[in-house]
Amino acid sequence: MRYGYNGKILHVNLTTGELTVEEPPESFYRKYMGGSALNTYYLLKEMPANADPLGPDNILALSVGVITGAPISGQSRMTSTAKSPLTDAIGDAQSGGFFPAEMKFAGFDAFIIKGQSSKPVYLWVHDGQYELRDASHLWGKITGEVEAILQEELGDKQIEVAQVGPASELGVRYGAIMNMSNRANGRTGMGTVMASKKLKAVVVRGKQGKKQFKMADPKGLINLAQQGVKELPESDVASLSKYGTPEVTGYQQAAGGLPSYNYNSGVFDSWEAIDGTTMYDTILRGADEDKQDRRGRDTCYACTIRCKRVVEITEGPYKVDPYYGGPEYETTSTFGNYCGVSDLPAVAYANQLCNQYGMDTISCGATIAWAMECFENGKLTLEDTDGLEVRFGNAEVMVKLTEMIAKREGFGNILAEGSARAAEIIGRGTEEYLITSRKQEAPAHMPQLKRSIGLIYAVNPFGADHQSSEHDGAYEGDEPEYPERLAMIGLTEAQPPLSLSPGKINFALKTQHFYSLADSVNVCQFVYGPAWQLYDPEVLRATITAVTGWDITIDELLTIGERRVNMLRAFNARDGIDREQDQLPAKMFKKALKNGPTAGLKLDRAEFEAALDEYFRQSNWDVETGIPTRHKLTELDLAWVADQLNL
């Protein structure tokens, strides 16, 4: 008996219009689970090496996981994977919302999308039925308009839509796949890939699927769900409930880890203007009538935390429609402190533009911050910037550039390439100010302070990412806060602050495997994790068992996470990508941070290279190349991948 998953994968060939259904065996699901591991399996199996990210050979895989749709917090996640037009390596991004659960209820676990359509189309999947439909009338339209048209056209307000916006259609290299018009598979340009295939949207509806969702142990699952509801108020994620991810701003500032002025400082004097409590008090929907908790917080399917921000601004230059949600911490950081901007309505408006036009807020805001530093240092002039004073702190220019990028107008056309390519185009030493790894802009957690996060930024196959391992603080100091949880994944010896010791690297690697598992089961990393999250690794194991009936161990789960990291790494190796590309921005080694508790801190090249050696050793990869060995791949039941690499 099959529990939790549909056992059906829809293959879509956009060149021929052919749609076929594959029904893999249970062993396939137990080995790959779904999400990123499942997606990468298809990319490795069916995509040629060295494919053009924007050509027909690229494959875009969208999938949920074996527990998606179960009535418990944190399970409604969808992963998109393809070769990235931003990094030229594997690309991978997750989103939440209601789309993932609805996709499961519609009858499929994954969509494997190949080829390129000659005209815009959308994929309509409902109750096990599927078809490609003309989308010419949707092309060029912003997300909210597209959702309204599709609801009318399909006669159903309950459809869920994952779509690309006009920015992706125009080839902005960090285009996002948007669902609900406010949830983004944001990073690595997955929307750009989808638009290159002329696939405007994937629309799902499962009227019967929710009722028919079968679990091995429904009572056990309900108990775990209720445990989360009960424990939430005293948990460390209670703050996410009320003040959302932007609450982290204050602690980042206090620790000197709030990347400001394009990562030149870890403190931003005006941080309070853009933090989670200010958002709650001012622009969170319902703030004027003190009903933020009811009106200003949204959720993902069946999640009790309700962390999603919904903001509303009805007056002034930056009006924001709550339909487009609200900015998260990464967004308040990149458009805020990265750019030296303390105007919260302007930040919320830039977020809205990104959600309407479909762009990753991290790469967009960070690219603008890079341009600001170039301008401040005379590397860019008014002639380059269409007369705009691209200076730190200029909120108006930050918003204007966001719009120009989305429409690829003027200077925005260059910034639409991402900061690394823009630096190549402009030259004049502008690469000195980049904060990219693998051409992807760094998120708002600083390697200068969080050393293992920095290591993961460098080695992560899809570029700098803050959601690919646990953050250093959980494993530092004399009295770590979560010893029992970390011990569940074999981490028992906390390390000194700022260290990159073998013990710290072991922490980075083991938690990377856990987070990698999370992106394969497709669960939210605020809900399931090895430290501050609502549920610990043992509850994740119990949840998977309750839904699927599989008698599974935490070790088996960690192996799935490790398998996925090795597959991602192998995908890059096929395209000739190796240790040489495992880099952190040169700026972080050369320039010490200014002001605050982290003033004077910079990275050390020798320490970093030694950390790479140790990370590869602990991964059982080739230390010289950073490529997985045949021995390791075989151990992970991936001998077929070793064959592909001619190992």
Next chain:
Amino acid sequence: MEIKVRLHGLLRDSLPREMKGQTTLTLPETATVQDVVAHLNIKRKVSANVNGMQVQLSYRLQPNDALQLFRIVGGG
């Protein structure tokens, strides 16, 4: 002695809502940051900052110090 206290993020909910995390406490001359944390019945792990500088919880407060407390958080 009097100490100005500002509580940030979720910690501000330790005080009545209208205070928005700001209060002035009268404390014995020997008071430490830890005493303030205990006085406000804060159970969560915190980071402290006095007059703009990061300090340990054992830090002995001085009259008219401005103390800020932040909840220690991981990801985000």
